Amino acid sequence: MRYILAAVSLVISLVLLGLGIGQRTIWAPPETIVSQLEQATDAPILVIPGTTMNAHDGRQSVVVTGEGEITAVVGREHDVDGWVGESMHAIAQVAEDDALVLDEQSGSTDELPRLADSDMWIEQHTGDGEVRFSIDLPIGYTIAIAGEPGTAAPADVRVEWPFDAKTPLFGPLMTAGLVFLALALVLFLLALRSHRRRRGPQRRSHRELSRAERRAMIRDAREGSVRPRGEALLPAGQGAIEAPAEADAASTTAIEPDIESGADASGAPADDVRDASDAPSTAPSTPDAPTDETAGRDRGMAERSATPARRGRFGLIALPIVAVVALTGCGPQYWPSGPSMPPATEEPTPTSLEDTLPPVALTENQFERVLEDTRAVTAEADEARDIDQVSQRVGGAALSARSTNYEVRGLNGEVEALPGIPDGEVQLMLPQQTEVWPRTVMAVVGWEDPARAQSALVFEQEDARADYRLVYQTTLASGVQLPAVASPTIGAASLPGDTPLLQRQPTEITAAYADVLLNGDASEFASWFREDGDTLRADLGRAAKDELIQRPEFALSTLEWTAGEDDPAPRMLVTNEGGALLATSFTETVRVTPKEEGVEISTSGAAASLAGVNETTSGIETTYQIQVLFAVPPADAPEGTQIQVVGYSQALLDANEVGQ
Structure with a gap:
């Protein structure tokens, strides 16, 4: 039965582990979140505010593709707004499906100067046909994108964020799988131990010696008579019967209660019995009988051979346990959690004097x-x-x-x-x-x-x-x-x-x-x-x-x-x-x-x-x-x-x- 339970536990363990690994491989979510601009604009300036760039966590990657010279600049929000002024422009925002949508702002259609090389920009990127850069844009900063003066802003804009792929079932599945694996190993070891105990030599049951037979054996022991191995003494008038070698041990076992009680079956004092047992034995030595030295050596070898076996069984059980403990220390993305709090939409509360003052003209x-x-x-x-x-x-x-x-x-x-x-x-x-x-x-x-x-x-x-x-x-x-x-x-x-x-x-x-x-x-x-x-x-x-x-x-x-x-x-x-x-x-x-x-x-x-x-x-x-x-x-x-x-x-x- 234990073998069956061990096999069932092993199957369950393999299924759970397979499902857990699948959470991080086959069914793993994408590594990035992509927002693509899917509409063109006639505005000469495209503005991506910090709130849009921080729609998702992580460092942002921006790719702008178009014709001719492309300029993308990063500046503080009020600086970009001041540069744009009353000119027509478009503001990019992230929709519910993560696509970039434009909020067109009407204004002056006069030709704007080159966006690049202003003293106010924190950084700028220019390229012919494509601009690609990565940035960790904080709230309060803005990206402005423009093409050549007199042309519309590029319409092929893509923003990518690294996606923190949360797999909340990975932790529970792997933990449960390892627990069932440990259970299968324990059940298997228990079943193996039980099987080894049952497969040893089985002694046949023997007839109990009668009181007269036991007395005869005691008497022979006193007189120093020797009886062949496997042959029991019988009362006078009865022939010898064969007895297995185990009869010696059985007879001895049967005699011991009478000796311990202080008298034999015939009522003789126990001292005589002990004296008789002390008499030198004239029985020939049996080659198969192990000596004390040989028995001790065999016993030591058995103990030494048993020690690694016990250590191996302990290691097999400890391995899943250690793995379970290690999984409990995994990140929160591998475990179920409550609903995440949405980002706050209100302005942050100033925490220092610097936060309450107007920004500086230049850094x-x-x-x-x-x-x-x-x-x-x-x-x-x-x-x-x-x-x-x-x-x-x-x-x-x-x-x-x-x-x-x-x-x-x-x-x-x-x-x-x-x-x-x-x-x-x-x-x-x-x-x-x-x-x-x-x-x-x-x-x-x-x-x-x-x-x-x-x-x-x-x-x-x-x-x-x-x-x-x-x-x-x-x-x-x-x-x-x-x-x-x-x-x-x-x-x-x-x-x-x-x-x-x-x-x-x-x-x-x-x-x-x-x-x-x-x-x-x-x-x-x-x-x-x-x-x-x-x-x-x-x-x-x-x-x-x-x-x-x-x-x-x-x-x-x-x-x-x-x-x-x-x-x-x-x-x-x-x-x-x-x-x-x-x-x-x-x-x-x-x-x-x-x-x-x-x-x-x-x-x-x-x-x-x-x-x-x-x-x-x-x-x-x-x-x-x-x-x-x-x-x-x-x-x-x-x-x-x-x-x-x-x-x-x-x-x-x-x-x-x-x-x-």
Whole structure:
């Protein structure tokens, strides 16, 4: 019966194991989930938002096929939306059957610029006829796809996700199969053990000796008589009968109860019986009878041979048990589980200060690309004096200064170029917190030559489709400490020109400081600004101007200075203590005229090249641009806190002969 049960258990085990293996092979689900776009669009831009890309878990693979040049870019959601603007576009979404469907958005049909190479993209992929890339796109980021300018977006778009193939029956089937396999082995071993016990030699039943026969055997034992093996003693008058060899053991067994009871069958004392048993036996030794040494050796060999057998049986049973235990540690995809919770559709709750603030204008990696491209473009343009090329990366006050420098260098080859973009490491970066335009980023960048002072750079992006351009570049003053600012991942807010949150309104600071340079301590605004450490005031302030007037070469000349507003608006970002870093510029014009008729005014260098004269009797009027970076205290700053100049630069803007 045990053999039958073992066979049934084995069959059940094989069936269950086969079904379990089939769960991971024959009936295994596909390894990927594919969403294919099955409809064309007339829109020039196809947008795949982060919610669509995260419709399934895992790293996404995107394949775009079409004709001609194809561009796919990845950017933050608000950046992509800003670039697309009011233009017609299509938004891809995942339907219930996992197909990609389009939500057409109407808008302007004007031709869009090239999608590639914008400063806002986190990464971009271009190709001719096909673009293929993998990405782990988080929520809040978007993919935009476009073909050549003036054409519709590619219609063959496929998104793939790795499929976490859950086979909840694999674990139970394999476990049950191994359990039945262990049961079959146990039943088989039990059946085998029982069979081995039953197949040993079977003794035939023998006639019980009578009391008289037992007495005769005892008497013979006393007298030392020997009887042949297999022959029993009978009472007088009876013939011998044959008895099997086993009769000796049976007789001995039969006699033992009488001996143990203390008397034999005839009532003789037990001591006599024991004495008789101690008598030397004269029976000849039988060759078949094993000696004690031989019996011991055989018994040891049997024990040693039995040990591996027991270990083998234990191993056969332990193997399925170990496998079952191992299966219990398998992943949850191999076991039944409750229904999975659907992904939350509501916006995640902010968990940190950074999550509650507007995003930064640029990330650190994006700014590194902007800075590197600005270096390369500016270096090439400075060498070729190409104003169109430099205007790709330079604008505002910085472009005005370079434009004049290019003109002067074209007239006079001895005039030096303006300082280029620092080639050292970015030592501070402060992007604006904003989702709208224009956007501002400030940075402090050093030079590879440690002897040169660091430069403060201010970049601006006018609109979403424009590149960031350098609008201010000042040299930091030696020994002046910049106020503490936020990290690049948090950024800083900007303030309006008439904000009451600062000690002075930004719209008043530029003109007030220009007046201080003209009038020194006599200016009504002198108390606004800190004079200690102000190298700009030391170089161009009232004291420096009075010293210039006293020079012998100007003894017959009249020097007059006037200040004017520069066209670019100030750029401002808030510091940690509530103040602001304010980048601004203004113009200062010096007019040199003769005091007497016939006196000639001499000029040279860049001013002479621009004015077109080296000497004149009417005078020379020269205009300079002054860029300044201020540290403005907050409105609640302690009494006596003043605005400090932390950096400045000066450049020639124009030179003319008076009256011309």
